[in-house]
Amino acid sequence: MGSGRIVAVYGAYGHTGRFVVAELRERGHVPLLLGRDRDKLLALAQAHPGLETRQASAGDPASLDRALDGAVAVVNCAGPFASTAAPLIEAALRAGIPYVDVAAEIEANLDTFAHFAERAGAAGTVVVPAMAFYGGLGDLLVTTAMGDWTAADEAHIAYGLSSWHPTAGTLASGVVSGRRRGGRRVRYTGGRLEYHDDALPSLEWPFPAPLGSQSVIGEFTMADVVTVPSHLAIPEVRTYMTARAAADLSAPGAPAPAAVDGRGRSAQTFVVDVVVRSGGAERRVAAAGQDIYAISAPLAVEAVDRILTGRTRTTGVASAGAVFDAPDFLRALSPRLSLHVPLGTRG
Ligand SMILES: NC(=O)c1ccc[n+]([C@@H]2O[C@H](COP(=O)([O-])OP(=O)(O)OC[C@H]3O[C@@H](n4cnc5c(N)ncnc54)[C@H](OP(=O)(O)O)[C@@H]3O)[C@@H](O)[C@H]2O)c1
Secondary structure, X not given: OOOOXXXXXXXXXXXXXXXXXXXXXXXXXXXXEEEOOXXXXXXXXXXXXOOOEEEOOOOOHHHHHHHHOOOOEEEEOOOOHHHHHHHHHHHHHHHOOOEEEOOOOHHHXXXXXXXXXXXXXXXXXXXXXXXXXXXXXXXXXXXXXXXXXXXXXXXXXXXXXXXXXXXXXXXXHHHHHHHHOOOOEEEEEOOEEEEEOOOXXXXXXXXXXXXXXXXXXXXXXXXXXXXXXXXXXXXXXXXXXXXXXXXXXXXXXXXXXXXXXXXXOOOOEEEEEEEEEXXXXXXXXXXXXXXXXXXXXXXXXXXXXXHHOOOOOOOEEOOHHHHOOHHHHHHHOOOOOEEEOOOOOOO
16 A cells, blocks of 8 residues: 555546556555646546646656655656656656556656666666556566566467457557558567568457457557567567557547446456467466456556555666566456456476
């Protein structure tokens, strides 16, 4: 549990930011509500009487310094992260506090590793990019499946989403990433990212029961291709997406997520099925839950809790699987995340 310490949330009034604010409160932290729009901050504060709001712009470092004053950590939920990650990390480094974000943008996450690894390490602080459903959960699952393996031939992360009604932030981030890669596709093969124009393969993926076999799009590349290879020697990292969720995402006028329960979660369900292979052996673990945006909050806040209580394995820029005890982290998310380790897959 938190100890009443102040944790800043940038982009606090966004869809994901709201889940993070609620989660921080539930765990006894005091969220500090940050964002670029004063009116939206004040509207959010009405739902959380007593919480402080501070307006700050990514383009104005002094405003960010004022915004972070007194905070012990910052969670960045404002995407596209191509615009917000670097200024917020700079501000966190100036403030000497840890930084966690929920970025799903491959290029933005790569930039975080490339530009800040040295300085965050030298400062002895922790910067955790992609500490959310995409990038974070897959990395924790791959790291858990690896067990005592330090290297593997391949890792497969299959996303079994029942649907995907994207937020404006997801769509905007997709546009920015698409532009950054010149409209090309990306995959991780032969130990490196490869940009290409090949058609994406369609195949069947055998998800664990009750979901069972589903049509998926292969090489539907998510942020796990940054987080997993950042600390595990696996030359092939592939991600897959259920065909119906991929179709939802690209549908013109795709509806935003609609709340169906008291937590504000949508009806969307997910199974993330991970397989790692080394030699002839295979290891597998899966996790299931409800709403990919909502589950990103306990992922990010569990990370903050662990950082603030010294339950970390490294400093500098590090992904979830590198910085935390992955199986223990996943167990801590029960019952909102149910783990499934099939019998007979321990190689
Ligand atoms: N890795 C994952 O699994 C995962 C999970 C959840 C979310 N995300 C990512 O998190 C981001 C937010 O998603 P969301 O669902 O919360 O979307 P959202 O509801 O549309 O919220 C976006 C938030 O970002 C803010 N923002 C955008 N550009 C900004 C900028 N340049 N400066 C300051 N604030 C800015 C918005 O503020 P304004 O309203 O003032 O524009 C708003 O608060 C997206 O990039 C999304 O891909 C990733």
